[in-house]
Amino acid sequence: MSKVQLYVYDLSRGLAKQMSLMLTGKQIDGIWHTSVVAWGREVFYGQGILTSSPGATHHGPPLHVIDVGETHIDEETFDEYLSSLKEMYTPSKYHLIEFNCNHFTADVVGFLTGQEIPQWISGLPAEFLSTPFGQAMRPQIDAMFRQTAPSERPIPGPSPSQPGISPATASSTASASSTASASSSQPTPPASGSATPALASALLNSVAARAQAQAHGSSNGLPTPRSTPPNAETSPLSLVSSVTHFHSILRDHPAVIVNFTNTPTCPPCRTIKPVYETISSMHAATYGAKGARFVEVELSIGEGRELAQQYGVHATPTFIFFKNGKKAEEMKGASKKELENRVETFLEDVFPTHIHRKMFLPTIEKLPFNPITASGVPNYTALIGKLEGFLSGKGRDADVAFIKESIVPLLQDQSEVKVTDTELKEVLENWIKGTHSILENLKAEETFPIIDLWRVAILKPRISALIALRLRPNATSTSSSTTPTPISPDAITTILSLASNTLTASGSNTPKPFLLTVLRLITNLLASDELDNLILSQQGHVEIQEKVVGILVDSLLHPDQSVRSAAAGIAVNAGAWRQRNKKEELDDVNWEIELVSALVESIGKETDEDVSHRLLAALAMIIYLSPKYESDTQPLLEVLGAKEMLFGRARIYKKKEVKKLAEEIAGKLC
Template sequence: MYHLLDFNCNSFTNDCVGFLTGQSIPAWIQDLPSDFLSTPFGAALRPTIDAMFRRPAPGTANPPAQPSPQAAAAAAAAAPDPALASTLLQAVAAQAFATDGAPSTSSLTQSAQSVTEAASSETATAPIHMCTNPTSFHNTLRTHRAVVAFFTSQTCPPCRMIEPTFERLAHEKTQAAGIGGGGGIAFVKVDIGAGMGHAIGAEYGVRATPTFIFFKDSSKTHQMSGADVAELKTQVDFLLWEAYPPHPHTQKSLPSLDSVSTDPILFTQVPNLDVVLNKLSSFIDSTNPPIPSSAKTALSAEVIPALKARFTFNSTAKSGPSPSTTVLNKWTEITRTLSVPLPAAQLFPLVDLWRLALLDGAVGVFCASASGGSADPIQMLLVKALALLSGAPDAARNYFLTLLRLLSNAFAFPALARTLLSGMGKRKSVTSLLVHSLLHADSPVRTAAASLAFNVAAFIQKERLEQVRRRYGPFATSEEDGDWEVEVISAVLEALQNETQSEDVVHRLTACLAFLLRFSPVYDSQIGSLLEVLQAKDTLKSKLAPGGCGVEGVKSSNLRKLITQVADNLC
């Protein structure tokens, strides 16, 4: 079966040329798909192309899964001309999913056809890659950190015996560990009797099947022959250990840190909603020029009743139905209307209503889906806060306090939390607010900021811990991520140094620091030297001494143990 990226006309032409002449077509032609996929548009479009060519197995009636509108939109947005790209993508999708047939089948040779048909249900991100010529094999080596190549043939009984084990390992080690695809691990199957598979085998000295060859960074590291299941498993694990060695901190014992819950700190108090509405209404009425009365009417007639139906004053239990999408859309419009004319000192009641609403799952989903768009209420409120940082932030103490609590509540839902930490857009805004608030003169503001810092670090810790539990993972990170981590850790250490009043703040900041340091992908390259320059160990242990936090220093025995373990093992 034809595949636009992996088994296309270039692949078939190359096989034919090799069969007839022993040569190959020029590399710049063979590598066109790879060159295309190296562009932002190609990378965004790849899942869509894969979905177009993912066909059901013979005899099944299930139609192929069509690409999602979100994937198509992302692909178009990555192109230099999004409008043109969207039009082209729709045309390609329509052709690929036409009911009058699937993409055409090559008839070069019977053996080549059998291989390509077997690959028709695979995709470029599938656990097993089918390679029929040296070019596709070398491309796989070049684009993956680790490769396990299985050289097989149709007439080899031992190959059929060990093939299920190979396929199971491919699924376990790529999908479960989440490191398949570009830069991760690839499991490759090469039939030496199909296409130019014999040329790949000859290049690496394969004289019998089954043979397994292991590669790291395109270099051969080991070769084994025969259907030895135990040896295959051992060598795959060893390859992964070499390619993705466990983080050095996995060997450190930190029982006090292990006992700290990674559940987010939430602000669940339900205020008297009538009092909040009256306060906000008085601020609206005093605005000059006046704000349209429709905003206040919608608040009293739609938003407040919806919140009252869901939340009960002075109770943490949720009772009635969640606010409807209609109400949330209306509320977002009200937020846009009020966020510009009202000063921050008068806008905090509206922020507190959103803070409460984010305790509801439906509201969390709504805000996550709106993230980054023109209808994103959290972004609107963040923009207001950032404008204050360069002005007179102390005058907006209540606004900062309620917004920090709102952002902390956002971590009740992973999808929404991820939008706050992904990319450099909203994450940059959240970080600027957090860094400023950690050093605020007001103790409740510092407590809320420490809570948000804890939630951020705990969320990151959960994802890193999953990689560690699987024993390996790509602990690489982008330069922007490393710089962000340095900025946050520096701010947390400065806040710890200055905090001499609240044990709660010290506890949250210490746990935050520990979560960020423990499995940091840039610990050796960036964080270790930073900790020495900032004297992190001394800063932490100073909290234990008289005057470090209160007159006698930290009193809690659990917190003292945590501080000691973090200082001695991670700093």
């Protein structure tokens, strides 16, 4: 008998928790590496199945220690089980996403205790790869693990040659004491989660690529096209050797297809195996993020035969299809065509295709998803002159001098490349404080110069990244001598609050220069790869999201055409963000119904055809593939009379592309 624990490490060393919402639109608290501790040794998968004294690997002390029960299996039986897994968990098969340490610990924990590892660990790959950033990272991760030499792969964890680390074989019991002795003489390990250099490099390259992508946005009109990132994939094929792990997969996934196989002794199994791998890889791109799972059970490994007996498998290969945890159908034999047809039919039954996928929507599907940017360069001399005039005699000369000497050169790219990250952060903090002081001393109509400077700043990736870190929900400020404390108010929230309050009080009498500058600031906020997820996603900054949507809705019906055009550009960016972040369908958002209602009303009243084009594009991108379409959005469109209104507007549009878009929305989406 032995106590069994799960050791959990964060390979990102806190970076995932800090930056995930900004990059992916989802809060991911860590990149988890796990191991199993029993009989006084830590067993894990990396460069093969390895063992060490608990906590003695280069990952250092674990971030979490989870008790998963006690095992009544003796240590000799456990060693025999590990030996049976060694051909399955080899260095060459390791893949950061598809086949990693957490797959191994799920099998081992299930074998020892009948328990499961937490869903927040096992479900991380699917969660990460369901995001656009995960999609963009997938090819780089795959490329890392296609290298021929396992020693060259960025596998988290030590190698068997590291002192204190040994292969987990049947002889590991005898060497456990010597392993502990060897590891005790090692230096104190570094902090938990030493990041893999190659993986960190790929992450940084992807972040840089996202920042560079902003340069492709257009400054006016509809956005220009850009290439679509690869679709997300969860693990295309999981090898399972534990009864408990198998049952947890059935419980957590609505569609599971299992290949019961005996590759060493079954020629038909060897024939169909690569076919099944290809099928699983192909369909995981579409159905993986929805919860489909492709599994392979080798009868000769672990508890494979027990699983086969449990489900009445008497011949191999046998494919069993599980829907919501229950056996739905079964296929015996190695027919390629039959397997392809059965898999496609089964997945369509479990995951019916979104109604929009069955429609021919050539105009809507060709809409570009690049954001619009307000990238005009201001006359800094005139802008600072205005600010000096507005602040004359109000004791803010030092704030204006700081802007002239530190901020304007930064925005003109005269000094950004020479400023370190630490220096840039200090400059930004001082500017935020100065902005609050300036706004407190000005009327709303006098604030547009300082707001316009922030509009330009948002277009600088280094600045927008720092702003994003400040805007993270529950963001804190830390120093070496204090505990974490809430950070001071940010300039963006203050500016948006001022705009929202002014619009509420003054309505259409809100000063035009002030309102236009705020709208252009919001345009750039939603065009920023660092900030769009934080503002628009379901897990984003609630206060800023509410302010942005409120200002947008109020501005769409403004009597001034230039204000309506700027607001329509923001709506386009919101819709383009949804489409860039979609998988098979869009993610749910709180603001869809409110914005759809406002857009329909605006289209019905808009007299400028170019503004109408933007409004139509925004409406199409917000509702196309919406998860709420049949339950909420389509009934709303019927109540609003959108179909009749859009057909009526299409008859008066002169531009062919505007007319076709209106007709397609009216005829297909309403």
